[in-house]
Amino acid sequence: MRRPMNRLLLASALLLALPLASAQQYEFTRPLERLTFSDELEQYQFERATLGALKVSDPLEQLNRRIYHFNYKFDQHVFLPTVRTYRKVTPRPLRSGISNAYANLKEVPTIANSLLQLKGKRAMHSTARLLFNSIFGVAGLWDVASKMGLEPVKEDFGQTLGHYGVPPGPYLMLPFLGPSSLRDTGGLVTDFLLERDINWLDYPETSRRQPALYGLEVIDTRHTTELRYGQLNSPFEYEKIRYIYIKARELQIRD
Template structure:
């Protein structure tokens, strides 16, 4: 009996020693791993990160702006016009648009927008033909026929619902299609971003629309210039851009870059 008790006591002591060794291993393992992580830089990776002491914030901003570089020899003048447009938009255009939205029912505003959009499909069709875009010309012709008849002179836009989306083409794109360079960047009063080529295109589109006199609108507008005012208000109403919305001191550069690149894409499509 005594031998059995001694044997049982010996086994219990051995188990206690083994458990103590296991607990010591568990306690020491995290510390070892942590020391390894510290050495490898996983726990505090910023300790091993090295910065270029010669690069300051001004150099970074200058490098960023160089990536947005656009041919702009008239930048000083353009910035003045940009500032004028900013204030005109804030003090005149947007208050008028807000008043227009307040006093005009939604269905009337939609009708006005659709009417002028249908009118704009005339130069769209002309420029699609000049660029030999056959499918786009057919789609624009279909839009004009459907919206002018079924849509009651364009007050509604059933063409979009039957799979004839609006395709915007202008003479600036046509000139670009034939390889005419964009020329210097320009900011037009009230109208906004443009360039020398696109400004000439605007003049051509306006003259073509007046000569075609679709739905007799050009002749009526000459007798009632308030239609030009309504069209300008509608164009600003349908444009979601707001000066200052980028919340950046480099808004001028960004708008200039986006406009220039978007025109390249429109010409290439």
């Protein structure tokens, strides 16, 4: 039933479109004439903005760059091949169940940090997600909350610090974990300790006894993280990732 329907739609779309592509009836519209230009020096916007963007506090640059290359190589030779194998040997529903379960545990720091930032609505939102997914989604294996229209949000302690005006401090490239800052690294540690303290669903306690669970968590994290070193295909990727990271965090803190 659906296929012929699709074809019909496509055919009607094509019919509507077909006489248009017959060419040569269109004249060049001179798009650049819509713009106003300036050759005054203070208008060298691209150069000014780019030079400004390269001024980032990065006192450990030498070390950071070495760690960037280390992460890149580790990714290529160990991490990504492991993720590929993981994807091959686990059926899709199991994999997304695992991702959901770990995402569910991350609601705990999100709630705590929303409360710390006095974002009551967001804390309620995440609490509802945590409860729905833990109870109806069987320990978070199914993300029923999203299906109910409660999309995931994320707040971490780095964001809480930023919310109260703590500057990012020096840029850091963390081994295995990637781009961060002094402030956000402190946040990572705090969130980790907090999760352990709250011990939701007894996972943090259990994983201490079953280190294999840590391994699974690490693989799942890489599986769900889209960043690929080399993706920007530029000799200046380090600078670009650094700027994007700092700016993305600013946006996350302000939302």
